[in-house]
Amino acid sequence: MLITPAIVALQGIALSVAGTVLLASGFAGRILRRWDIHSGSELQLRMERQTYLISTLLGFALGAELLSLLLFVHTAESLSSQFVGAMCATGVLNVNAFGFPTLLLKIAVFFLAALWLLLNRVDNRGYDYPLVRVKYGLLMVIAPLTVAEGVVQTSYFLGLTPEVITSCCGSLFSSESKGVAAELAGLPPWPTLVLFYGMAGLILIAGLLFLRWLRLGPLFATSSLLGFGVAITAIIAFLSLYVYENPNHHCPFCLLKVGYDYVGYALYLPLFAAAALGLSAGVIAPFRRIASLQAVIPSEVRQLTALALIGFGLFYALATWLMLRSNLVLLG
Structure with missing residues (x-):
């Protein structure tokens, strides 16, 4: 040990x-x-x-x-x-x-x-x-x-x-290997990219609707968790390739290295925070009908939702910038 x-x-x-x-x-x-x-x-x-x-x-x-x-x-x-x-x-x-x-x-x-x-x-x-x-x-x-x-x-x-x-990652996150990690690494880039940004649109729409109608809490909670899963999938399937500028390097952990400017921390921190805040906002919202919380929950939930949307926005903005600045041509 x-x-x-x-x-x-x-x-x-x-x-x-x-x-x-x-x-x-x-x-x-x-x-x-x-x-x-x-x-x-x-x-x-x-x-x-x-x-x-x-x-x-x-x-x-x-x-x-x-x-x-x-x-x-x-x-x-x-x-x-x-x-x-x-x-x-x-x-x-x-x-x-x-x-x-x-x-x-x-x-x-x-x-x-x-x-x-x-x-x-x-x-x-x-x-x-x-x-x-x-x-x-x-x-x-x-x-x-x-x-x-x-x-x-x-x-x-x-x-x-x-x-x-x-x-290490070369064998685990390889499309030739077997297992969940290999399956994610082997996903086709175009459909995964469409799903990635489609999920961003769903989260945004669900969040804006939730800010207006708090009864849609379960929708926003579900979209936040689904968005988290899709984001992790996208990091493995194609986003990491743009960072490494290597079409065969799918590791989600090498992003944390100094050689890549610790960009993984900048991706994961807002993603995890946003998913947790979105889930919590959606779960808490139905309790707004309780008398002692009627003046508390609406403002609290809207604040959590706004923070969740900001977190997802930061994640998607950074992910998009990483793809645009890369020299890798993956989807040409």
């Missing part, structure tokens, strides 16, 4: 988050069974006092979880020089069977944690804790995922031995 400050930090975050979420899950079970805002019982008063403390602790823990995704990818990229055959984060994640599952779990928890944090923000603005059952119900979904993430991440780091010879 390799020991670096980043790995220690990631393990510390995973342990802290899993511990905090498990501790809060016991309280969440009590909330789901016994919460009654109209009751003046001693138990109800105690839960009302405790929910503020628990929510604050969860806010810090899940906020750290959001950052851990970025730290994990950056750490994988920085370790590429430690393994034979690894040229980027792909090779490091391929060192053992736990690398990519850890990444996928972190992405799933990222979106759920962002949703929980924004639900909690709205709930705290209601005078009667109107979303307390909703957010603690969501916590019960997040809890097993954080535990699984901690276990899988620990297994991954324990299996990082420099003696391992790994395979």
Whole structure:
């Protein structure tokens, strides 16, 4: 096992988050069974006092979880020089069977944690804790995922031995290989490009309609998640080719390298933020009918939607600029 400050930090975050979420899950079970805002019982008063403390602790823990995704990818990229055959984060994640599952779990928890944090923000603005059952119900979904993430991440780091010879992006993201990555790399550029920009139009239209009619929240949430998936697909299928100016290099991780001006961070950060904000806005909107949130949710949701559209706009603008400035002629 390799020991670096980043790995220690990631393990510390995973342990802290899993511990905090498990501790809060016991309280969440009590909330789901016994919460009654109209009751003046001693138990109800105690839960009302405790929910503020628990929510604050969860806010810090899940906020750290959001950052851990970025730290994990950056750490994988920085370790590429430690393994034979690894040229980027792909090779490091391929060192053992736990690398990519850890990444996928972190992405799933990222979106759920962002949703929980924004639900909690709205709930705290209601005078009667109107979303307390909703957010603690969501916590019960997040809890097993954080535990699984901690276990899988620990297994991954324990299996990082420099003696391992790994395979990198040249073999994984190749149209001649087998698997999901190879299937994405082998997608034809023109149809994928049309889908990519068609999705941009759908997100924009759904967002503008949602700003006008909040009942369209599910449409915007769905389009945000679909847009995220299409964007990742497009990065692998054709956008990365323009950045590398190489028609056979499909890796989504080499974009994070200094040789490409760290352009991957500029692409992924607004994309992930926009998808999380769009999902959250769409999920929160239906609760606008609750009396204590009628004055809160419309403005909150419109703000989240505007930020999501800005994030998607930044991503698509940068992606378009990267294609226009490239010397590669892929679709000529």
